[in-house]
Amino acid sequence: MADFGEILRAVGDFGLFQKLIVLALSFPNILLSISFASILFMDFDPERHCNTDWILGAGPNLTEEEQLNLTIPREPDGSLSRCLMFAPVDWTLDSIRRYGLNHTTACQDGWVYDQTLYQATIVTDFDLVCDKAHFAGIAQTVFMAGILAGSFIFGPASEPIGRKRAIQIPTVLLMIFIVAAGFCPNYYLYIVTQFMSGVGIGGYRVNSIVLVTEWMGTAKRSLGLCVSQIFNALGSMSLAGIMYLIRDWRRAQLVIAAPMALAVIYIWFIPESAQWLLEQGKTEEVKKLILKVAAINKQKVPESLLDKISEKTIVEPGGIELLIQSSILKYFVIITFIWFSINLAYLCVVFNIANLGLNIFLTQFMFGLTEMPAHILCIWLLEIRGRKVSLMSTVLLGGFFSFLVILVPRDQALLVGVLVITGQFFLIWGMSICNIYIQELFPTSIRHTATGLSTVVMRLAGLLSPLLNLLAVYHWTIPIIVFSSLALGGGALTFLLPETRGVDPPDLLDQMEAMDQEGKQKTDDGSGEKAKTKT
Template sequence: MIDFGEILRHVGELGLFQKLLLLALSFPNMILSLNYGSLLFVESDPERHCNTDWILGAGPNLTEEEQLHLTVPREPDGSFSRCLMYAPVDWTLDSIRRYGLNHTTACRDGWVYDQTLYQATIVTDFDLVCDQANQEKIAQTVLMSGYLLGSLLFGYFAESIGRKRAIQIPTVLLMIFIVAAGFCPNYYLYIVTQFMSGVGMGGYRVNSIVLVTEWMGTAKRSLGLCVCQIFNSLGSMSLAGIMYLIRDWRQAQLAIATPMALAVIYIWFIPESAQWLLKQGKTEEVKKLILKAAAINKQTVPESLLDKISEKTIEEKGVMDLLIQSCILKYFVIITFIWFSINLAYLCVVFNISNLGLNIFLTQFMFGLSEMPAHILCIWLLEIRGRKVSLMATALLGGFFSFLVVMVPRDQALLVGVLVITGQFFLIWGMSICHIYIQELFPTSIRHTATGLSTLVVRLAGLLSPLLNLLAVYHWTIPIIVFSTLALGGGALTFMLPETRVVDPPDPLDQMEAMDQEGKQKSDDGSGEKTKT
């Protein structure tokens, strides 16, 4: 048997074959960001008033201002009520003007919405206002629940049906339910489409990264992960442009489905993971794929090397092996908590973007733009400063700038926006580091189990973030204090992790107990060479 890493060194660790595969699998990641559009680009409390056209039966020539003055009560600040109206009466217009209306009631015939910002959103189409105002957060939770289930199901299926099928099926699901959402006649069918879209998003996300990294050399995997994240940022930036040009969320759903249709077509031609095929004992298929990849990369693979290919025999360890090793368990709990806290802080802000007080299109664009240098710097600084220092700094700075928001008056929208975008820059940077760090902390035999369980816990952040934002009804600072404090705590805990920049990833479990000391000795060597022990 030969190690697959040696095969990749002959095929090319990042040749044209890997670049084309990376581009093909990264493009749908951009669409995943676009799919948040119908949830993010809505006013949580749009300008509106009750539909009081009943009075036009008594006075058909009333102006809009006169109609509101006669039929809608005013709030203490002088503005018209958004959720109350005067109860209809069977009086003449003169009687209404003379005696006035005093009995108020909830809106009976729907609302009239201001269309200055949007022509239609899920809020205005499904009347998610007043006593239904929190339904938007429920839709966000349902989407992230589907994301969690998709990650779990297709992560499991990828081991039995292969990485390729576990990517193709979620892609088709996404295409179907992105389009279906745009035709939903009511809110309940809409949240069903969101759940199924979430399943597709979670399934695609986890397996596309696995397939890309399994075709890359170990030294190039961090680059592959960062490129996938860059496409997410491009999606966030594109989302701002799409929603600026298309102010109707249903039309926007169909616009998002257009590039997805392209992905659905070419996704059937992507190659399977050679490493997965090797585990299945399909050596002949592995040889054909290796020769194809080498030909595209203009490399030659010796026949003697191909003859050594046999079924991979590395024994995969299970959950119990993760739990019984104290050192492994410590690293697992720490890196999972850090990743979870950073992701929670990031998503809480993303799902609350419409309430920052700034131009929503500009803010969304700046979010995506600020992520780009974070991913690019991640590739460069990880090799200069190492994983430990980089993760500690990004988590602490992300939590710090997020916490500063509570100290700024809410009417200072520009300053709040600057602090939020700065905090997001460091948080997204920290998430990119976590993706790479967790791959290097654990031995080969336990790496897949540890990464899968950690990713599952991190997905819970997406489920909890809309619910945490609901606590703002008690006080707007509560969600910010909670998620920024967790991010700061995660940054502090990074101190307990070892540096992995100049440490070879360990294979046997018994090496893990000695990894702390070994990591410190090797990280102290400024030349980057391993210290002899």
């Protein structure tokens, strides 16, 4: 049986076909980023006060200022209460002015919302304020739970049904529920659509990465994954522009769905992974696919190679059990913790963007803009400094700048913004390195299992980040201290990982474990030699 790397080299491992695949599978990442982050704008809590139009029955000619002064109590700082009103009374206007109103109650007839920033959000449409204010955070948590479920369901599903189907189904799900969310009449149906949208996003992302890497040569995989991440950054930047122009969450849903329809159509024409087809024994399909790819890349496939494809391939059984029993389990635990800590720190800031005291549209645009150089520099840094040093430095710097935020007075919005954006820059950089590093740490036989499990744990960070942000009600520094400390710890643990630059991981686990032991012996011998020289 021909090695699949040999097949790729024959048909071109980064020709026109691979470039088209990368672009086709990366384009939905723009839309996924918009769908992922749009909830940040949709759950924005605007200025508001109770609806007190009941007093207009007694004084229809009252100005808005007079109406509010008579019917809304004041907070200690002199501002109007956002959750209380004076209880309605059956008095004349003169009596109300003479005696005043003293008995307060919760808002009885809804709220009047300020529309300076947005015309409508899920908060204003579903009245998620006061005693229901935590419902917006629940919506974020449900959304992230959907992403976790999507990764958990469609990650393993790509083995029996194939990479192609495991991409197509989530794409269709996402399209359906993005549109459905825009027509939701109540909050409970809305969170159902958010969960299902999350399932679509989680399923697509985990399998699109697998399909991209399985069609590319080892030397070009980091480039393909970094390009895919750049499209995520374009999505974050586009989101700021879309929400700035639209300002209505329901219309925004439909605008997001329009280009998604294009992806739903062309995604059915994406070819299946030839590597997966080989593992399924579908050699005739592989031959036809290889010839098509070679034609697109303008390469000629030797007949001898096509003959080898017909031979039976032997694949080492993978799975969770094999990973747990292996000596490289420690690497899985470390890289998973690092990925988790980076994602937690990143998402805690993203989900708290509206409360940073900054211009929400400009900040969102800057988040996306800083991602671009992070992913581009990732390609360069990985080749110059290697995986280990690159990951350690970026995560430690990301955690450090995030921690510095607690030392800055909250009224210094510009300085806070600089620290937040700088921290996000390094965290995104580290996240991009993790995506590549984890593909190289494990042999082929357990790579998909290790990546899938690590992705599920990483998605747990998305589930926990809104809950961690809720601890800010006790003190605003608590979430920052927790996620920045975890990021610093993850950066320190990177020291225990092996360097993988320029090293092709073997296909079999036994070979990987032998390489690991050999590396340890070389390290020990090196230490011993240094000690002797010193003596």
